[in-house]
Amino acid sequence: MAHPHEKHDTIDVWSVEGRFQHLVYSPKGGVEGVLIDTDGVATQFVFERHDEGAASAFAGLQVGQALVIEGTEEGPSPKGEATHTVYRFERLASVDGEPPRHAGADERIDGTVVRLNYARHGEANGVVLDTGDFVHTRPDGFARLGLKVGDKVRAEGHAQPLATGEGRVVEAARVNGRPVHDAEAA
Template structure:
């Protein structure tokens, strides 16, 4: 019997198993992962725009013991699949060690090398010469008026970037100013 347990949050299931492999999109991106739960395949699909989750999945090794939390998907109009499918919520444990439910708090500093823009075109943060991305939202950018060359000290929860080994900081304080 697979280890599927209701998690603390309504509609979220906690599934124990061993990492098998990543699942790819037709264009080569990461769509999710497959785990083995006592001989039964369980699939988790991830939002391809969730860079922190994709980066985390890229760090997994075959047969690592995992606890993955997810929400059951609705039946597909394309028919039944070969196994149960969940929408990935978070990786709750790896190799028996709990992972943090939220991003870890951190502090980064560096010089602004470029602005970052939201999907709708408004500046929403800065990229530092350290390789870190400081997310400020458009309101924070308007308020702080940061530009290339400015020095930044940012504090807030951080998640790994999908590229370059830097961090994505959800800034709560920048240069001493509370956002």
């Protein structure tokens, strides 16, 4: 069996194999993450705030189902030391060896940039197009691409509906034919 934590060639993204344990709830009753068992060790994945799409990927799972989840390792919290490894959720790669049933597909999205989008810490992490679609590049990809309002964009990558139901979000692998992240550019 492969080691349950396998680093990808992309920047800091890890594939973690484990068994579904339960959802993790926020103080207001929302779903803010998931806990899995990786060979007897608890591993937590936290979702972006207000990301109902991430939580819906885990709807209907049963305790013990085999999962592969991709995420980036979280740094230390100013609130105290974690009792287990914590990752920021990127995507659910498989359930019981199969693609997840609600997974988005790779798509191409075309449009004109109408505004920038910002991560929780305030750094630009993508653009919103005149079509209502959100192209997520992460801050490093945004800096590399140099996008600005008025630019024409053709983004390719994993897409799914926005939580609002209006438009899609694409986790961009390529924008205007250029790789978004270093590992793909190498």
